[in-house]
Amino acid sequence: MTDRSTELADNLARVEERIASACAAAGRPRDEVTLIVVTKTYPASDVRILHGLGVRQVAENRDQDAAPKAADCSDLSLTWHFVGQLQTNKVRSVTRYADVVQSIDRIKLVSALSTAAAGERETELGCLIQVALDAGNGERGDRGGVAPEGVEALADAVAAAPGLRLDGLMTVAPLAGPYAGRQRAAFERLMEISSRLRADHPAANMVSAGMSSDLEDAVAAGATHVRVGTAVLGVRPRLG
Template identity: 60%
Template sequence: MRKEEIASRLAEVDERIAEACRAAGRDRGEVTLIAVTKTYPADDVRILAELGVRDVGENRDQEAAPKAAECAGLPLTWHFVGQLQTNKVRSVVRYADVVHSVDRARLATAIGKEAVKQGKEVRCLVQVALDDEPGRGGVAPAGVPELADLIADTPGLVLGGVMAVAPLGGDAAAAFARLRDVALAVQDRHPRATMISSGMSGDLTEAVAHGSTHVRVGTALLGRRKLFVR
């Protein structure tokens, strides 16, 4: 029953992405779906993997670490998409292939040091603040080039690109257009940093229209969020 429900939702989300790509004159293959599984159990992650999803996102280490361990044998790329404190870096680096929320030099340096210790590379995105809400994280657009340069020069890290969340109650299309401009400026300096992580269940169409390469979708895939219980 749950597998059929998720399969139906996945088909709907895939069609939404495909339609957004058609409207924007883009190829469907340019946009990767990240299934955000926060508050959902490892069983749902396994179902998504069975259905062909290969990218999974989490935003709280205390939930993500045990879930990733339970799903260790699956062919998944794990994305950490939430705000990250430096005291959680060691744990996150163990399972995360991509960290979307790097918004300060100290955090980038800590991730790099831990990645080197663990003998791996972590792809990092600069989180860009598109509003004035300090609790949501992100660096102001003017500070992005400096932080991007630091990430690119830090052993253990690979600069992936940029990430942002649309302002609450704001114009998502205008925000994502700003993000695209920031992303292009980063790519001028770092041509391989092509990732633009933007768009969620409610605004993925606007994100795709403005260059998103990775959309982070949870509710539309898995239903209304509930308290996670292991």
């Protein structure tokens, strides 16, 4: 193994141990939680190493980085998640490689994704509604996302849109508002919203929450997917 391969293997093993321990503490089977490795700012060579170590789900947040990386790794069996705030002028590009977009937060984006997916894809594009727990009704969160009161209408729009598939919800632990510094409470609130969503959309059972610093809280609350970058790949280089 190269030094980088060894580093990633060791980091991945530690993260897997954390997830397994969190599942055990919560009384959940380990296979209920899927690890998504956030590979933003890291090269395609790292994605290849991770694939060799068994990783099958990766995430990116900037199309200008993700598109060429996905093309470089097109021979690998991977599920690509787009987790960043998405502008409509990037939608067509993103729909060419992403399997899931986790940052749906407005009707305009739903419409653009539906149009692009119909023209660019043979399969439906998975969509998660990003819930902003720091936003008031009708507002967007500081890190993107729709206020909890807006989830129902947005979910209905995704479910009705050609080329799209409503998979569930995503959140980022807020830095402001009533849930700031209260990750467990934030993720428990997301699970409450998910429960209501599944009453109308039973198949929308994916809950993406938790990152390197708070994945245990997300697992304890009931998240089905955790998005881990730094703990696997290391401290990120500063973006130019």
